Amino acid sequence: MKFQAKDQGLHSKQHNSIKFIHASDIHLGCAQYQNEYRADDFITAFKQVLYLGIKNSVDFIILAGDVFTSIDILPEKLLQIIKLLEKFHKRTNNIIPIIAIEGNHDLRRYSRGLKTERTQSWLKLMNHLGLMILLQACENGDKRQKLEFQEYNSKSKIGNLLKIRFANIFGTSYRGERPKSHILNLYNSIEKKEDEFNILLQHFGIAGQMDNVPGLNLCVVNKLSNKVDYLALGHFHLQYTIGGWIYNPGSTEAACSVDNLFNRGVFFVEVFKDANGFSKRVKSIKLINREILWKTICLPFQFKEKNKFFEYLLSQLSLYLKDFRNELKPTNYQLPLLYLKIIGIKPVKTCKITKKEIRKLICGSFSILDARIYFEYNRPSKSIVQYL
Ligand SMILES: [Mn+2]
Incomplete structure (x- = not known):
C-alpha cells in the first residue's frame, strides 16, 4: 500500500x-x-x-x-x-x-x-x-x-x-x-x-x-x-x-x-x-442520517383498561404518523425512528402496560423503523417544552 x-x-x-x-x-x-x-x-x-x-x-x-x-x-x-x-x-x-x-x-x-x-x-x-x-x-x-x-x-x-x-x-x-x-x-x-x-x-x-x-x-x-x-x-x-x-x-x-x-x-x-x-x-x-421523530402524548385521564389505553395511543399517533403509512424499506433512512414520551395521568396498575408491548403495537401499526418509549407520568404537560 x-x-x-x-x-x-x-x-x-x-x-x-x-x-x-x-x-x-x-x-x-x-x-x-x-x-x-x-x-x-x-x-x-x-x-x-x-x-x-x-x-x-x-x-x-x-x-x-x-x-x-x-x-x-x-x-x-x-x-x-x-x-x-x-x-x-x-x-x-x-x-x-x-x-x-x-x-x-x-x-x-x-x-x-x-x-x-x-x-x-x-x-x-x-x-x-x-x-x-x-x-x-x-x-x-x-x-x-x-x-x-x-x-x-x-x-x-x-x-x-x-x-x-x-x-x-x-x-x-x-x-x-x-x-x-x-x-x-x-x-x-x-x-x-x-x-x-x-x-x-x-x-x-x-x-x-x-x-x-x-x-x-x-x-x-x-x-x-x-x-x-x-x-x-x-x-x-x-x-x-x-x-x-x-x-x-x-x-x-x-x-x-x-x-x-x-x-x-x-x-x-x-x-x-x-x-x-x-x-x-x-x-x-452534513451527512444524511436516519429520520428521527419526537412525539409527546399526554394522557388526559386515568385509563383503567389496557385496550382503551392502546386505542387512545393509536388514535393520537395516527394523526401524527398518517403520512408514514407508505411502505418504506428499513434500509431507507426516511423510515423514521420514533422517540415517544408518554406524560399525564398514569394508568391504573392493573393495566400492566409495558414499554415492550407499546413498542410492538406501534411498530405493527405504523411504517416506522423502531420506537423508544419513555414514561414520564404525573407531570404537568405545560412544563414540557421539548424533549430532553
Ligand atoms: Mn464518541
Whole structure:
C-alpha cells in the first residue's frame, strides 16, 4: 500500500494544496436499541465519509477516535466494514489513506460485562490488515517515558506521525481524561517547520462547549497553537470550531438520543501553500442520517383498561404518523425512528402496560423503523417544552 499520495488523476494537480476529510465518532458496531437496521445506519454514515473522500479527491481521511463503539461487534458487521474498506481502497488505487486514532470507545476494556486484561481495539486489526493507519506510540510499557513522534513505518505498521507531502499528521490514543501535562508533552514533542502544515489528531473535548460535560481548559490547549495548524478533535458529539484552528466535527450518526439535537457532520478541508505561508478553507458537510421523530402524548385521564389505553395511543399517533403509512424499506433512512414520551395521568396498575408491548403495537401499526418509549407520568404537560 502506498501512503504517499501520487498524482494519478484522482488528486488535485496542484502540489501546493492538500485536501482532506476530518470525521469523528463514527461508533461502528453500535447496535442501538438492539435494532439490526439501526446498526447498519452507523456503517452507512461511514460509507458517506468514504464517498466524500472520493468525490472531493482528497489526499487523506482522518478519523479522530471512537471509530468503533466497543470491542463487542458481530462478525457479520465487522466483515461488512472490512469489505467496505477493501472496496474503497481498490476503487481509489490505495492512494487515500484513512488515518485514525483510538478514542475512549475504541479502547473499552469491558466485553460482555467482563473486564479484559489490557486495552485492545479493532483499530489495531484494521491497521494490521492495512485498511487503516492507526497512529499510536510504540508500546514500551513505560508510560513515564517522554512522548516521541516516530514516523509511521508501512512495513512494521508502527508510528504516530504520518507525512503526506507538506502535511505532518500527528496522533495519540486516548488515555483517560487528559491532564495538562499531556498538552505540555505534545507541545515539547511536536516539531514545527515554517513550510510544513501540522495536523494533530486528538480525542478530547474543550470545556464549556457542552453543558455539564468536562473537558480540557481552552487556555491550556491554546498553548499548542504555536505548533499545530489544525487540531483535529473528536469526543464531543456536537460540532464546534474555535479560533480558526480547533475543529470538532461531531458524530456521524446519532450514537445516543441527544445527538439528534446537535449540529453534526464532517469537515472538508483544503490547505493552500504560497509564499506568504498557509491558508485554508474548511467546509462543514452534513451527512444524511436516519429520520428521527419526537412525539409527546399526554394522557388526559386515568385509563383503567389496557385496550382503551392502546386505542387512545393509536388514535393520537395516527394523526401524527398518517403520512408514514407508505411502505418504506428499513434500509431507507426516511423510515423514521420514533422517540415517544408518554406524560399525564398514569394508568391504573392493573393495566400492566409495558414499554415492550407499546413498542410492538406501534411498530405493527405504523411504517416506522423502531420506537423508544419513555414514561414520564404525573407531570404537568405545560412544563414540557421539548424533549430532553
Ligand atoms: Mn464518541
